[in-house]
Each structure stands twice: as structure tokens, then as C-alpha cells.
Amino acid sequence: MIEYLLFATFVGLLFHGIHRKVIARAQGRPGPPIWQEILHVLKFSFKETWIPKTASQTLFVAVVFVAIGIWGAALYLLLSGGSLLLLFGIYLIHKIVEHGMGLSSGSPYGKFGAIRSVISAASELPLLATVVAIYFFTHSLSIADIAAYQQVHGPLLVIAFPAAAAMYLVILSKMHYGPFSIIEAKEIVSGNMTEHFGVWRAGLEVGYALKTYVLLYAFVLLFIGQLPLALTLLLMLLILVSLSFVCAVTPMLSPYDTVTIQTLVTGALVVYIIVLGVVMG
Amino acid sequence: MFNLPTTNIGGQELFVLEFGDIVNYFSPYTAVLFVFALLFTALAIVSRPERQVDIAFGGDAYYAKEVDPNLLRFQRFMAIACGLATLGAMVSGDVFNFTLFASMVGITNIGIVAAYRNRHVLNAAFQYGIVAMLATVPLFGGAAIVLASTGTLSMWELFTDGVAVPLIAKAFLVLGVMGEGMAPFYVAKAEITRAQGAPFILMVHVSSLLLFLRVIEIVISM
Numbered sequence: 313m314i315e316y317l318l319f320a321t322f323v324g325l326l327f328h329g330i331h332r333k334v335i336a337r338a339q340g341r342p343g344p345p346i347w348q349e350i351l352h353v354l355k356f357s358f359k360e361t362w363i364p365k366t367a368s369q370t371l372f373v374a375v376v377f378v379a380i381g382i383w384g385a386a387l388y389l390l391l392s393g394g395s396l397l398l399l400f401g402i403y404l405i406h407k408i409v410e411h412g413m414g415l416s417s418g419s420p421y422g423k424f425g426a427i428r429s430v431i432s433a434a435s436e437l438p439l440l441a442t443v444v445a446i447y448f449f450t451h452s453l454s455i456a457d458i459a460a461y462q463q464v465h466g467p468l469l470v471i472a473f474p475a476a477a478a479m480y481l482v483i484l485s486k487m488h489y490g491p492f493s494i495i496e497a498k499e500i501v502s503g504n505m506t507e508h509f510g511v512w513r514a515g516l517e518v519g520y521a522l523k524t525y526v527l528l529y530a531f532v533l534l535f536i537g538q539l540p541l542a543l544t545l546l547l548m549l550l551i552l553v554s555l556s557f558v559c560a561v562t563p564m565l566s567p568y569d570t571v572t573i574q575t576l577v578t579g580a581l582v583v584y585i586i587v588l589g590v591v592m593g
Numbered sequence: 594m595f596n597l598p599t600t601n602i603g604g605q606e607l608f609v610l611e612f613g614d615i616v617n618y619f620s621p622y623t624a625v626l627f628v629f630a631l632l633f634t635a636l637a638i639v640s641r642p643e644r645q646v647d648i649a650f651g652g653d654a655y656y657a658k659e660v661d662p663n664l665l666r667f668q669r670f671m672a673i674a675c676g677l678a679t680l681g682a683m684v685s686g687d688v689f690n691f692t693l694f695a696s697m698v699g700i701t702n703i704g705i706v707a708a709y710r711n712r713h714v715l716n717a718a719f720q721y722g723i724v725a726m727l728a729t730v731p732l733f734g735g736a737a738i739v740l741a742s743t744g745t746l747s748m749w750e751l752f753t754d755g756v757a758v759p760l761i762a763k764a765f766l767v768l769g770v771m772g773e774g775m776a777p778f779y780v781a782k783a784e785i786t787r788a789q790g791a792p793f794i795l796m797v798h799v800s801s802l803l804l805f806l807r808v809i810e811i812v813i814s815m
Contacts, residue, residue: 366657368643368791374636395622404802411798415791418643427786453602
């Protein structure tokens with residue numbers, strides 16, 4: 313498991329680098345090399361680190377370990393075929409990490425980021441609707457059962473396309489430099505991450521790399537099925553590149569617009585689920 | 594002796610805790626939620642609050658607010674009470690107990706910020722209090738409909754195939770929990786975040802999210 317965790321971290325950081333590169337190329341800029349995020353983590357790991365004097369010190373440090381812990385656990389969950397509901401739970405706990413990260417420092421910019429993370433809680437609703445839609449077809453929330461269902465009936469991407477689209481929006485909501493990245497917008501410096509620097513930032517980057525890997529892997533596993541690792545990685549890369557293009561051509565939305573869009577998508581999915589309920593009895 | 598009927602949702606039960614005819618249970622799902630609640634309650638116990646830095650407009654000055662020891666003690670007490678209520682809700686095997694714990698979470702959430710002397714925070718706490726109180730109507734109403742239509746509130750019975758819970762009862766339970774602080778009702782809580790005491794304010798959000806996760810498991814299983 314440890315070696316897979318390291319592998320996922322490495323691939324996640326590489327994906328972040330590719331994400332930045334694709335955005336830059338789509339915008340006509342050269343962009344950084346794709347291994348830039350790996351270099352960032354190495355650099356931050358050896359920089360001088362301290363905790364701001366005004367911070368809630370225990371919480372300031374704890375959120376970094378919680379971020380790594382929950383996404384490490386999420387990876388284990390996917391590999392062991394555990395409950396999809398638990399993955400949803402981890403996604404929600406990530407919201408607490410974002411929130412705690414911003415509030416714990418005492419910085420006004422961190423606080424603004426934390427408040428925005430409360431506002432952006434609407435991004436969980438499409439994921440919940442996705443979970444319910446998947447349950448309609450598979451009658452199970454075990455990831456292993458969902459993968460087995462797809463081996464018999466074909467990919468859920470085809471059978472339950474609206475649910476896949478909602479999950480795609482969920483992943484887009486968590487991508488850096490995207491239309492929904494309001495918590496780390498530059499008008500509030502780096503938002504909730506403003507005061508986390510040095511080894512704390514390196515830890516957060518590791519947690520975020522695992523998060524990107526887990527969300528992309530979950531999409532492939534839940535909507536396409538269990539595939540060989542190389543093919544899974546290729547599909548994850550393709551999804552990532554498509555997300556990068558969306559991020560490159562879409563301006564950052566205002567906080568309330570993000571809520572509106574996510575709520576509308578959830579509403580559309582609820583209608584889809586009701587129709588499914590009527591059609592499938 | 595006990596067999597959880599819905600192992601394909603939260604996994605098989607790992608441990609049961611009997612209080613007479615009320616049987617709380619730990620499945621992989623509820624156990625993880627319990628651990629999350631325990632972790633953030635422990636953080637509320639051991640952490641000191643941050644000193645918020647405010648910018649003085651009209652100049653380049655800034656100042657750090659002091660921590661009031663009396664406020665700190667009260668906030669910590671309410672945060673721990675909130676954590677205990679959340680822990681109870683996570684492993685409850687009885688719908689009525691779950692709704693009781695959920696309403697206690699709503700009350701303690703207001704308590705965490707109610708002592709903070711800031712007009713915006715108190716206004717937000719007041720509005721959130723109204724939403725949370727209103728939400729108890731569908732919350733307990735949902736539990737009442739469950740009891741009236743099935744004759745039991747035990748999840749061990751309700752999760753079996755032979756018991757059909759009306760859709761309206763499930764919808765009321767979800768609506769009630771959403772009123773305790775989930776989207777879209779959380780807008781009443783946004784200004785609460787202005788209050789000092791990050792480890793305690795965090796419990797407001799942790800408890801709401803964990804309650805929501807638990808109610809989803811309950812209504813899908815029923």
C-alpha cells in the first residue's frame with residue numbers, strides 16, 4: 313500500500329503539472345515544465361518553516377495531516393472496493409480541511425478563503441446526486457459491486473450519463489485554476505492556503521495530489537469500470553486534459569454563481585433520478 | 594445475535610452497543626464517521642483559538658485581536674457538547690435518538706458563537722437559530738411518520754426488506770438535517786465564520802456535514 317501511495321502522490325503531482333501546462337498552452341503561453349509541481353513539493357519540504365504567531369497552532373498543523381490522511385484513506389477505499397458513501401464522506405471532510413486551513417491562521421485572507429469554502433459547500437450536492445443515481449442502477453454502494461455491475465451491463469458512463477456529467481463537475485470544482493476555484497483566488501492572495509508555507513505547504517500539495525488522483529481514478533472506476541492500470545492512467549490523463557481545457561477557457565466565477573450552477577446541476581440530476589424512479593419502478 | 598440487513602451500503606457491523614432495546618452499531622461507515630467526529634472533538638479540546646488579524650482601513654496598519662478567556666471556556670464547552678451529540682448521532686441505531694442528537698447539534702452550534710460580541714455574528718446566529726428550529730418540525734415529523742407507518746423506530750427493523758418506509762418520511766428526515774446547516778440553508782451560517790475560535794467554529798461545520806452523511810445512509814438503507 314505504501315508504494316502505491318507514493319506512486320499515486322507522484323502521478324497526482326505530475327497531473328497537476330500537466331494541468332498547468334495544458335492551461336498555459338491553451339492560452340498561448342509556454343507554461344512551466346510538467347514536473348514543476350514535483351519540484352515545488354521538494355523545494356517547500358526543505359524551506360524554513362514556522363507557524364504564524366497568531367495561528368491556532370494545533371489546528372494549523374493538524375489540518376495538513378488530516379488532508380494527507382483522508383485522501384490516503386480514500387485511495388485505500390478505492391483499491392479495496394469499499395463503500396462509495398464513505399468516499400462521499402471523505403470528500404465532505406476535505407471541505408472541513410479547507411475551512412480549518414483558512415480559519416486557523418488568523419489571517420484575513422485565510423478567513424475570506426474559509427468563508428468562500430463554506431459558500432462552495434454546494435459542490436457536494438452534485439456528488440450526492442451522483443451517488444443516489446448510481447444506487448438506482450446497481451442497488452449497491454460497494455465500489456466492488458459497482459465495478460462488477462459494469463462488467464455485466466456495460467459502463468455507467470453510457471447507462472447513467474447525467475450522473476457521470478455531475479461527477480465531472482464535482483472534479484472540475486476541485487481543480488486548481490478552474491471556474492470554481494474561488495477559495496484560492498488571487499484577489500485574496502492564496503485564500504485559505506495563504507499562511508501555509510514551507511513544509512506545511514509541501515504536505516498540503518501531497519494531500520491535494522492524492523485528491524486529484526483519487527477523484528480521477530474514482531471517475532474511471534465508477535463510470536467505465538475496472539481496467540488494467542496503464543489503461544486506467546491513460547483515461548485519467550484524458551479526463552484531466554479535458555478538465556484543463558475547461559479551466560483554460562472559463563473565467564473564475566463569482567462565489568454566488570458557483571453555488572447557482574452547482575445547485576442547478578443538482579436540480580437537473582434530481583429530476584433525472586425522479587424520472588428513473590418512475591421508469592424503473 | 595445482530596445482523597445488519599444492509600451490508601451493501603455501509604458494510605457489515607463491526608460492533609454493537611446495546612442500551613436496552615436501543616442498539617447502536619459500528620459498521621465501517623459509521624465507525625469512520627465516529628472517528629472523524631472524535632478527531633475534531635479532540636482538536637477542539639486541545640487547541641487554543643487563533644488571534645484574528647484585522648486590517649485597519651484608511652492606513653496600512655493591522656492589529657491582532659485578543660482572546661477572551663471566559664469566551665474561550667464557553668466556546669470550548671459548547672464545542673465539546675456538540676462533538677458528543679455528533680458522536681451519538683453517528684452510531685445511533687434508532688431514528689428517534691438520531692433526531693434528538695441532530696436537534697442537540699443545532700442548539701450547541703448556536704451556543705458556540707452566541708457568546709461572541711459581534712453584531713454580524715449574533716445576527717447570523719439568530720437567523721441560523723430560526724432555520725434550525727424550523728428544521729426540527731420536518732425532522733421530528735419524519736420520525737413520527739416512520740413510527741406511525743411502520744410501528745418501530747429501530748433501524749435494525751426499518752432496514753429490513755419487509756418494512757416499507759414512506760418516501761415523505763425519508764424526505765422529511767433529510768430536509769430536517771439539511772436545515773441544521775447543509776446547503777442551501779447554510780447561507781444563514783456564513784457570517785458565523787467571522788467569530789474567533791477556529792477549532793470551535795469548525796465543529797459547527799463538522800457536525801452538520803457528518804449528520805448529513807449519516808442521514809443519507811439511514812434513508813438509503815430504509
